[in-house]
Amino acid sequence: MNKRYDIEVIRHSLAHIMAAAVKSIYPAAKFGMGPAIENGFYYDFDLGGQTLAPDNLKEIEIKMKKIIGGGVTFERKEIGVDEAKKIFADQPYKLEIISDLENKGEQKVSVYQSGDFYDLCRGLHVESAKDLPIDGFKLTKIAGAYWKGGEKNKMLTRVYGAAFASKKELDDYLINLEEAEKRDHRKLGKELDLFHIDEDAGLGLVLWHPKGAMLWRVIEDFWYDAHLKGGYDLVRSPHIGNRRLWEKSGHWGFFSGSMYPAMEVGQSLEDLQAGKKPDESEQYLLKPMNCPFHVRIYKNNLHSYRELPMRWAECGTVYRYEKKGELSGLTRVRGFTQDDAHIICRKDQVRDELKKVIDFIAFMYKSFGFEMDKVNVYLSLRDPINKEHYAGDDEGWEFTENILREVAVEKKLNFKEELGEAAFYGPKLDFKIKDVLGREWQCSTLQFDFNLPERFDMSFVNQKGEQEKPYMLHRALFGSFERFIGLLIEHYAGAFPVWLSPVQAKILSVGEAHVDFCQNLADEFRQAGIRTEVDFADETLGNKIRKAAGEKISYVLVVGDKEAQSDMLAVRDRGSKSARQISKADFIAEVLAKIKNRD
């Protein structure tokens, strides 16, 4: 390479080279879009029914290297819309893009010519293929992708490539990816015996094994404690609710696509199987969210302005019928527990409540080792063109969007604004964490709701004795326990800090004679509040140590004659290759201190 280009320009240029290679191998190919992305690029093709297999990627890659080696140039031209339409007469997707540009008022478009290959493109590109790293890229995967991202549109074939400025950077990236896959929560969930998802029990429904359930419980206890200290009250609601409730909330219409079908209530399953008709027919639905129940609790009383803000929290398990292809480990399931809360407050309290929630989110992330600057924050706003799609009035939207932005700035959140990404019921602030493969998952969320207060006619009596509509905020800190625990497993690579570890201490017996002593010691630890297991198997000590290390136990204790005859313990810390001597009392105090400090 004889010129220094921005990596994005290189990636984008490689996408074009790939398109040119595909064109020469599959002359009938129609081209969609081919942008640079994080770590590489992709391009969408319509190969007219022909499919690509992994072997084809190698073929395309070789062709690309030939084109690059040939030193083809990228020549930019500004041409009129009509001329562009002639050049791309046999490229329906490009024609559509040209029309879209024309509709936006563009009279000229830019095209790049590389040899005899033309591409419609805004740019930028390198000047010559000689500026591209011939061994710095690799085609990685084939996928389907809907044209323009629309589910109803034709599915094109998307080829992804990884691309870097040099071979070394590419190799580093590929090695990192392999390392990252070892931390995949689905792999660790199996290895550490935390959970599994059982085909016979139901897709997307997590079965938590003892160690996973313990991890959940520790997190949940911490969550409840923090909420009580943070001025929240707890509420509780059932798993199913009458169809009427969801008709009133509006979910029975706009959310039906994600809900499990209703069950008929009014008779037993046995009666149903016997073909009997129910005396009364009512339909109940598994809850896809907790909100309507919380609203009903609010509506059960009259409320004064003096009672606000109300902060009602519930770890509520909800069920959503996600499409099968969307399910993924713990991060996308069909039954999940939201760490939900609803804040109902006056307009003059909104700002303070938002700040408190953001502080709470930051506190949670810090407690679990996530650095706030690695969390991606999005401010989702209304699409200003289609205002009629949204619940609520302009004044309410302007107030809430502005105040969300102001508070986000004040709290120094590094956020991006996204027009048109708001929920129909209100603007929101979303916090997303990346998994080991770099995919973003929404965790914390802070959302205004104009829909439920309207539909359920929520109100409070203000200082003047008038009925006034409160502001309603939905918020979750983890998002869901399942997703958060999945990301947490990956974050710590399964080596949890002491306070979170399902098993904090494992006691290994040296010989048969020490089993009772080990079990008594374990009992003593448990009474003190340390989660302890004993391995008294008839195996060599070395093997028991190896297995305990594989389980990523925080402390491994070898107990034999020496320990039985004194108050000293031989403790091996996770990651250490040797043991240290410490008195029993000091060891217990050390572990308890770590638990208390969430270390």
Place this chain on the structure above:
RNA sequence: GCCGGGGUAGCUCAAUGGCAGAGCAACUGUUUUGUAAACAGUAGGUUGGGGGUUCAAGUCCUCUCCUCGGCUCCA
């Protein structure tokens, strides 16, 4: 749901269309262990499931289920 890859013992993986195997785990016995794998034996499978081609199918074809990577959607 859509596009593509995959599915062999509890786990990790082998097996040109030609007798389904190994290691670990499990179980039994021996051994009683002092810091990262003691020894021997036993058992474990309609190769995800159904159908087809073939003298013969884990292997080829077909339908289906599950799973992985994308797309769409989403906590």
